[in-house]
Amino acid sequence: MAEQDLYHRHLISMTDLSSSDIGQIIETAKVMKAISERDVKKTPTLRGRTVINFFTEPSTRTRTSFEIAGKRLSADVINISAAGSSLSKGESLKDMVYNLDAMKPDMLVVRSGFAGVPSMMTEWIECPVVNAGDGRHEHPSQCLLDLMTIQEKKERLEGLKVSIIGDILNSRVAKSNMIAMRKVGMSVTACGPATLLPVNIEKIADKVTSSLDEAVDGADVIMALRVQTERLERIGFPNVREYSKLFGLGLERMKKAKKEALVLHPGPINQGVEISPEVAEGPWSVILDQVTNGVAVRMAILYLLLGGGLQINE
Amino acid sequence: MNDLLIKNGRVIDPANGVDGQFDLLIEKGKISAVKKKISDGSRKIIDAKGKWVAPGLIDIHTHFREPGYEYKETIETGARSAAVGGFTSVACMANTNPVNDCGSVTEFILDKAKSALVNVHPIGAVTRGLKGEALADIGEMAQLGVAALSDDGKCIMNGSVLRAAMEYASMFGLTIMEHADDSAISQNGSLNEGEVSSDLGLTGAPAIAEDVITARDISIAEYCKAPIHFCHVSTAGCVQLIRHAKDRGVRVTAEAAPHHFSITEDACRGYNTNAKMAPPLRTDSDVTAIIEGLSDGAIDCIASDHAPHSLFEKEVEFDNAAFGIVGLETSLGLSMALVHGGHMTPAKLIEAMSYKPAGIIGIDRGTLKPGAVADVTIIDPGLEWTVDPSKFKSKGRNTPFAGRELKGKAIYTIVKGKVVSKC
Ligand SMILES: [Zn+2]
Numbered sequence: 238m239a240e241q242d243l244y245h246r247h248l249i250s251m252t253d254l255s256s257s258d259i260g261q262i263i264e265t266a267k268v269m270k271a272i273s274e275r276d277v278k279k280t281p282t283l284r285g286r287t288v289i290n291f292f293t294e295p296s297t298r299t300r301t302s303f304e305i306a307g308k309r310l311s312a313d314v315i316n317i318s319a320a321g322s323s324l325s326k327g328e329s330l331k332d333m334v335y336n337l338d339a340m341k342p343d344m345l346v347v348r349s350g351f352a353g354v355p356s357m358m359t360e361w362i363e364c365p366v367v368n369a370g371d372g373r374h375e376h377p378s379q380c381l382l383d384l385m386t387i388q389e390k391k392e393r394l395e396g397l398k399v400s401i402i403g404d405i406l407n408s409r410v411a412k413s414n415m416i417a418m419r420k421v422g423m424s425v426t427a428c429g430p431a432t433l434l435p436v437n438i439e440k441i442a443d444k445v446t447s448s449l450d451e452a453v454d455g456a457d458v459i460m461a462l463r464v465q466t467e468r469l470e471r472i473g474f475p476n477v478r479e480y481s482k483l484f485g486l487g488l489e490r491m492k493k494a495k496k497e498a499l500v501l502h503p504g505p506i507n508q509g510v511e512i513s514p515e516v517a518e519g520p521w522s523v524i525l526d527q528v529t530n531g532v533a534v535r536m537a538i539l540y541l542l543l544g545g546g547l548q549i550n551e
Numbered sequence: 552m553n554d555l556l557i558k559n560g561r562v563i564d565p566a567n568g569v570d571g572q573f574d575l576l577i578e579k580g581k582i583s584a585v586k587k588k589i590s591d592g593s594r595k596i597i598d599a600k601g602k603w604v605a606p607g608l609i610d611i612h613t614h615f616r617e618p619g620y621e622y623k624e625t626i627e628t629g630a631r632s633a634a635v636g637g638f639t640s641v642a643c644m645a646n647t648n649p650v651n652d653c654g655s656v657t658e659f660i661l662d663k664a665k666s667a668l669v670n671v672h673p674i675g676a677v678t679r680g681l682k683g684e685a686l687a688d689i690g691e692m693a694q695l696g697v698a699a700l701s702d703d704g705k706c707i708m709n710g711s712v713l714r715a716a717m718e719y720a721s722m723f724g725l726t727i728m729e730h731a732d733d734s735a736i737s738q739n740g741s742l743n744e745g746e747v748s749s750d751l752g753l754t755g756a757p758a759i760a761e762d763v764i765t766a767r768d769i770s771i772a773e774y775c776k777a778p779i780h781f782c783h784v785s786t787a788g789c790v791q792l793i794r795h796a797k798d799r800g801v802r803v804t805a806e807a808a809p810h811h812f813s814i815t816e817d818a819c820r821g822y823n824t825n826a827k828m829a830p831p832l833r834t835d836s837d838v839t840a841i842i843e844g845l846s847d848g849a850i851d852c853i854a855s856d857h858a859p860h861s862l863f864e865k866e867v868e869f870d871n872a873a874f875g876i877v878g879l880e881t882s883l884g885l886s887m888a889l890v891h892g893g894h895m896t897p898a899k900l901i902e903a904m905s906y907k908p909a910g911i912i913g914i915d916r917g918t919l920k921p922g923a924v925a926d927v928t929i930i931d932p933g934l935e936w937t938v939d940p941s942k943f944k945s946k947g948r949n950t951p952f953a954g955r956e957l958k959g960k961a962i963y964t965i966v967k968g969k970v971v972s973k974c
Binding site for chain 1: 679684685686687688689690691711712715718719721722
């Protein structure tokens with residue numbers, strides 16, 4: 238494989254990546270995935286490098302995924318969470334980042350409940366910053382693992398029809414995906430309660446509908462989003478029962494879908510709300526592949542941004 | 552063999568631009584022909600010479616009180632009251648007990664409606680329990696067939712909730728009907744704030760309480776590109792706001808209640824609790840503005856806000872009396888005054904009482920086009936009569952119009968080809 242040529246210093250938003258950048262990350266991730274399938278799941282690629290996972294919003298799977306990715310590449314991985322950090326003692330974010338910078342880390346992976354935090358940190362720290370999800374803004378690594386999973390199963394991205402279903406207004410996963418999917422030539426249908434679609438939805442999606450049947454019909458890829466009841470600032474729907482009746486992906490709905498359609502979900506799943514167990518565990522589901530690919534994609538991101546070079550193929 | 556031939560009447564069908572002398576034939580519950588001359592055959596015949604033959608009248612704002620307040624009115628008695636008043640379709644508000652905010656209550660009402668004399672369309676609540684907070688089960692009610700959504704009796708005070716409701720309701724093609732009243736401004740006012748409230752020493756609700764909500768709702772509707780309907784518009788300010796909004800293309804509709812264009816706050820003098828309603832009776836200039844609104848189309852339709860109460864709820868201190876009046880049986884008579892006074896043409900009035908309200912709640916009525924369901928009202932425009940509450944078919948007797956002389960009355964009310972009321 239070629240020397241890394243991802244010229245970006247940071248990974249903040251899918252708007253910064255070109256279609257070929259995305260292709261390069263996916264290809265690299267495929268190589269990384271092979272490492273995870275070995276008995277000894279470790280390469281010395283990032284030996285001596287320090288990666289800080291700076292998570293000010295609770296997250297188990299994304300943090301674990303980044304941690305495993307770093308460790309498989311032999312980086313020293315440090316986890317900082319909001320509760321244990323000096324942020325909880327009133328230190329300002331900026332001061333905290335200045336202090337981290339003084340300790341000379343090689344990479345900062347940031348999760349924040351506030352949109353824009355990773356982007357601001359790039360001003361305060363020397364090393365590359367990776368956005369691991371910021372408020373309602375973006376979640377690029379999740380988007381890349383989604384694309385990798387689709388690419389793996391469908392052997393292409395261009396020309397595929399994807400329907401994203403649910404709380405699009407509050408979903409950073411949907412946001413990153415809509416940006417990237419259209420870049421790589423997929424057509425995106427946004428489907429959700431009218432209350433949970435952003436105001437500019439017609440501009441960021443190819444098609445908008447509030448009918449789940451319409452969204453499922455003919456789609457190659459169906460992505461159900463988590464109903465984020467904890468994040469609802471406005472009252473988006475009457476109750477969970479009505480939501481699942483109108484927007485829940487159940488077996489009945491899947492009859493309208495293509496046989497070979499893929500079902501994705503960024504997790505964690507509310508079983509029986511946005512997706513039924515029969516569908517989440519059914520033949521369409523690639524939800525666990527997404528988790529596996531998550532590690533591979535994050536290894537690729539670390540590798541490419543830290544300039545791991547040719548050692549990978551040794 | 553329920554066929555019916557209505558001969559020699561003045562057929563007024565604004566939806567199809569018809570206004571002239573025609574015969575109208577009903578076969579199998581449908582309008583089958585509207586022609587100059589239809590041969591008698593062996594059918595039942597009504598001679599409507601000198602009378603108006605109109606699409607069945609529609610009232611989109613009534614309170615039938617069932618479930619929960621059957622002592623005030625039931626769906627059966629309310630529908631009978633509607634039939635006598637010339638109405639073939641009504642929509643009933645959700646402020647029952649329990650509130651119509653979920654599928655099971657909607658089903659209950661629809662079940663009762665099956666045996667009612669006229670078509671009864673439930674309106675679903677916008678918010679659970681009319682509390683103005685969480686959305687009611689709008690999707691579930693929509694699938695069962697509610698005609699519209701309203702928290703009537705209460706205003707949706709939280710603008711964010713209204714916005715969410717508008718967006719959510721738009722998925723089901725449902726319109727929200729707003730009872731515009733900023734409760735923080737109107738306080739517990741029991742009549743219009745002005746000369747009369749001052750004379751009587753009662754707390755008044757100023758017109759601005761209605762105006763500010765109307766302005767707010769128009770802004771939200773314009774932003775969301777969703778429809779909004781204003782119930783019982785009572786102020787000159789609201790008429791103006793709605794007119795301007797329509798001019799710039801906002802999806803706004805409005806209704807006026809006959810009492811708001813027939814009498815003023817003066818009716819409250821003597822602490823007459825039968826003149827207590829929400830929004831309150833206003834002033835002469837408001838009455839004039841509403842009549843102008845009806846004649847130029849700023850206000851789309853007439854709706855009675857039929858609100859029957861038991862005697863014991865009105866024979867109390869003015870402050871403690873219930874709001875509202877029996878409306879269905881006097882609505883047409885009071886509205887006919889607009890025609891007799893030259894403010895509206897017969898066609899315009901019929902439109903405001905049939906075709907227009909049908910469009911607002913999205914029901915397939917208000918037309919006499921061949922093939923349409925034969926809901927027909929025959930009106931004697933010159934019939935003079937006196938309002939006598941003791942003769943009301945409604946359970947309620949509460950009206951400020953007792954003893955009033957009116958000119959114009961429904962003499963036949965026909966639902967699906969069947970005469971359900973005649974006088
Ligand atoms: Zn009202």
